[in-house]
Amino acid sequence: MAAKWIETITGSLDDKKAYRQYKARLEALPGKYRTAAKGLDRYVIYAGGVSQPDVMLKMLDDLATLFEQAAADGTPVSAIVGDDPVEFAETFLANYTDGQWQNKEKQRLADAIGEATADEH
DSSP states (O other), X not given: OHHHHHHHHHOOHHHHHHHHHHXXXXXXXXXXXXXXXXXXXXXXXXXXXBOOHHHHHHHHHHHHHHHHHHHHHTOOHHHHHOSOHHHHHHHHHGXXXXXXXXXXXXXXXXXXXXXXXXXXX
């Protein structure tokens, strides 16, 4: 009962646990992989606009898995992100558009304009 009340205020405790596990996975990466993954982590969290916790956690899990596999295979960081890390990050983010608040706002705008112009056709 108390956990439900706390989750109502703070959000899902399971989501918080999953996020902490994700952060621990990044910390466990070898040097260059950890540095690159943390840089991408910051970018996708701040620039990604993902507002749905389930989509965010899936995205972060995929990011950690990508770098864990690359480290295990010995794939160079440059082979992962290419010559343009921002382009890589944007392409990565494009796979998670369902959770982006911008898409919700784009749809709201389209709906509002559609409603405003409905009788013009």
